[in-house]
Structures are given as structure tokens and as C-alpha cells.
Amino acid sequence: MPMLTASQVHIDQPLTNLTVAYLQSQDNFIADKVFPNVGVDKKTNKYYIYDRENFYRSEVQPRAPRTRSQRIGMSLSTATYTCDVRSLSTDFDFETLANADTALDIRRGASEMLTHNLLIDREKRWMDTFFGAGIWTTEYTGVANAANDTAAEVTQWDDYTNSTPIVDVTNARRAMQVASGGFKPNKMVVTRDVHDTLVNHPDILARLNGGATVTNTAIITAAKIAEIFEVDQYLITDAIQNSSSEGIAESLGFVSTKKAALYYAPASAGLMVPSAGYNFTWNELDNASGYGIDIRSYTGDFLRIEGVSEVLEANMAYDQKVVGADLGVFFNTILS
Numbered sequence: 100m101p102m103l104t105a106s107q108v109h110i111d112q113p114l115t116n117l118t119v120a121y122l123q124s125q126d127n128f129i130a131d132k133v134f135p136n137v138g139v140d141k142k143t144n145k146y147y148i149y150d151r152e153n154f155y156r157s158e159v160q161p162r163a164p165r166t167r168s169q170r171i172g173m174s175l176s177t178a179t180y181t182c183d184v185r186s187l188s189t190d191f192d193f194e195t196l197a198n199a200d201t202a203l204d205i206r207r208g209a210s211e212m213l214t215h216n217l218l219i220d221r222e223k224r225w226m227d228t229f230f231g232a233g234i235w236t237t238e239y240t241g242v243a244n245a246a247n248d249t250a251a252e253v254t255q256w257d258d259y260t261n262s263t264p265i266v267d268v269t270n271a272r273r274a275m276q277v278a279s280g281g282f283k284p285n286k287m288v289v290t291r292d293v294h295d296t297l298v299n300h301p302d303i304l305a306r307l308n309g310g311a312t313v314t315n316t317a318i319i320t321a322a323k324i325a326e327i328f329e330v331d332q333y334l335i336t337d338a339i340q341n342s343s344s345e346g347i348a349e350s351l352g353f354v355s356t357k358k359a360a361l362y363y364a365p366a367s368a369g370l371m372v373p374s375a376g377y378n379f380t381w382n383e384l385d386n387a388s389g390y391g392i393d394i395r396s397y398t399g400d401f402l403r404i405e406g407v408s409e410v411l412e413a414n415m416a417y418d419q420k421v422v423g424a425d426l427g428v429f430f431n432t433i434l435s
Contacts, residue, residue: 122211127337128218130225130419131390133286134376135368142381142416145177149371155280180418182381185220187213188412196408206411210394213413217392219354221415222338226355228419229362229376230288230336235427237274239267241357243435257296257434265302268328271361271428279425282373284361285331293359293433294324294335303327330361359430363423375426381416390417 153173160169189209199205232238241255254262268287276283289297297303298319306327307319325333336355343350362375384393397410421427 122215123218123337123339125218127339128222129288129334129336129338130218130221131378132332132334133225133229133288133362134364134374134378134419135366136378136380136390137368138382139180139182139379140382142383143179143181145179146422148176148178148422150174150176151280178420178422180379180420182379182416182418184381184384184414184416185217186412186414187216188410189213190402190407190410192406193408206396206409209411210413213394213411214392217413217415219338219340221390221417222336222354223340225419226336228421229427230355230358230360230429232429232431234421234424235360235375235429236278236425237271237428238431239271239429239433240431241433241435253430253433255433255435256293256300259299259301262300263302264297264300265306265327267430268361271430272329275361275363275426275428279363279373279423282363282426283329284363284426284428286334286362286364287325287328287330287332287359288334288336288362289359290336290356291353292356296434297324357432357434359433361428363426373423373426375423376419376421379418379420384414384416390415 150173153171158169158171162168189212191205239251239253242252243255244261245252245254253267256262256264272283303324307323321333321335325331336353338354339351340354341349341351364374364376365372368374368377378390380390393414395412395414397412398408402410
């Protein structure tokens with residue numbers, strides 16, 4: 100006797116309430132969290148810099164009656180920014196748009212893909228600008244054993260027997276305070292592997308376990324590590340990128356590894372406000388204020404000739420700028 104089967108009574112179709120797309124959390128990216136944004140109305144321009152030497156030199160003299168007080172001067176210099184437009188696009192033909200299942204919402208998918216690419220690119224540019232060797236006045240290099248090496252070298256922090264990360268950061272803070280004329284770092288940025296090393300480091304655990312009990316265990320949070328290193332904000336770089344070209348097997352990895360840095364950055368930009376860095380963003384680009392992304396849609400006869408129904412384009416316009424090299428400290432190859 101013939102019996103119906105499951106495949107005969109149902110024809111498989113894509114679900115209308117589920118699609119799968121790999122989109123990293125915004126928390127993975129730190130390029131918009133470290134330095135203040137400066138919204139500008141011109142793509143290129145200059146800004147003033149007061150020379151510090153005249154502010155810190157004490158030339159106060161006693162003044163006798165009917166004599167002039169000691170007079171000093173000040174000087175200015177300028178620096179420039181250029182908000183280059185970073186752009187990426189994709190397009191659809193008529194047949195694809197007309198035949199696409201509603202659940203796909205391919206326009207939204209395309210916008211998310213373009214946005215994701217721009218965020219990864221921005222993160223990589225941030226690393227190149229602010230998170231590398233030869234950028235900051237104070238710099239340390241991690242080595243296998245720094246016991247007999249120069250003051251610019253520290254023992255790599257994954258050496259749990261000999262390294263002293265808390266002491267290293269304390270020394271770096273003091274060195275920056277002198278180099279910058281009194282500013283202490285208030286932000287610390289580490290790569291994921293450095294963070295994972297620190298949370299298991301005996302020096303860190305000793306600080307956290309002191310008040311731990313069976314019912315009140317020592318949970319290692321970013322806020323607690325920030326307290327240990329005496330900074331207001333402790334950030335972990337978690338962004339992942341595919342370093343392979345199109346058509347080559349995927350190669351995923353962290354955007355940056357084995358690095359750490361300390362910075363001084365104010366809550367917001369302003370007149371006579373120093374900072375290790377600023378993010379200049381061009382306000383004339385829609386949605387650019389606050390480091391945003393401008394998504395544009397193009398249609399028209401000029402595209403129809405080529406069989407293209409719609410072009411989606413994502414744009415950002417910014418300049419990541421080091422404005423105070425003495426307000427940063429960099430730890431290079433801090434892990435083995």
C-alpha cells in the first residue's frame with residue numbers, strides 16, 4: 100500500500116523569519132571610543148597649537164616700585180587635517196531585485212555588508228595611526244628578559260614569573276607625565292591576547308583575589324583592571340578581519356595583536372584642550388557627524404544602460420590625527 104512521505108507533502112522553502120549573516124558587534128571596534136570627535140565644515144583646514152615651552156618656563160621676578168614687571172611672550176604653530184572620503188559600493192541588476200525573496204531584504208544585507216567593511220577599514224587605519232611603533236614620545240618594547248636591558252624594554256607580560264605589568268604601566272605613566280608637562284594617561288587600550296594574558300597574570304590576580312570569598316568571588320572585569328592601572332577607561336580591541344583577497348580561502352584573525360597603549364584624551368574637544376589624538380569628521384557628508392556612515396542609493400537611466408537597477412554606496416569622511424605625541428605611551432610586542 101503506498102504511503103505519503105514527508106518530502107511529498109512539503110516542498111522546502113527558505114524561512115521568512117530567519118537569515119544568517121556574520122556581523123561583528125559594535126563593541127568589537129574601538130576606533131570611535133578612544134579620542135574625541137571634532138566635527139568640521141571644511142574637508143581640509145588648519146588648527147592652532149600653542150607652544151608649550153612658554154607656558155611651562157617660570158621667569159617670575161620680584162618687581163620693585165615704579166619698575167616694569169618681567170614680560171614674557173608666547174608663540175603659535177599650526178597643523179592641518181584632511182578628511183578623506185572612504186567609500187565602498189555594490190549594485191543589483193533588475194532580475195535579481197525582482198526575483199529576490201522578501202525574507203532576504205538584500206538591500207539591507209548589502210548596507211550591512213558595506214558598513215561592516217568600512218568599520219573594519221576604519222579600525223585598521225586607527226591601528227596604523229595610533230597603535231604602532233615610532234608614533235609616541237614614550238615607547239617600550241617587550242623582550243624575553245628585560246632584567247639587564249635598557250629602560251625602554253620590559254619583560255613580556257606572558258612571562259608570569261618575571262614580568263611586572265603593573266610596575267611597567269606605573270613607570271610608563273610617570274614617564275608620560277614628565278614628557279607631557281603633567282598629563283597622566285586616562286585611557287588604556289590592549290589587544291585581545293594581551294587582555295587574556297593580564298586576567299591570568301599573578302600580579303593582577305593578587306590585587307583582585309585579596310577580597311575574594313567563596314560567596315564573593317573575584318570577577319575580573321575591564322572596570323577592575325582599569326582601577327588597577329589607574330585609568331578611567333580600559334578598552335580591548337576585538338575586531339576581526341579577513342586578510343585574504345577575493346577568491347582566496349578565508350583567513351580570519353584579529354586586526355592587531357601583542358600590543359598595549361596608554362593615552363590622555365579629554366571627554367570632548369575644545370579650545371586650548373590637549374589630547375593624544377582627535378578624530379576629525381566632515382559634517383558636510385550626510386550622517387558624518389559623530390563618525391557616522393552615509394548610505395546612498397543611486398538609480399537612473401545612466402545605470403539602466405548597463406543593466407543595473409540600483410547602486411548602494413557607503414561613505415565615511417574623517418581624518419584620524421595624532422595631535423599630541425607626548426600624550427601617549429606604546430608597548431610593542433608585549434607578548435612573546
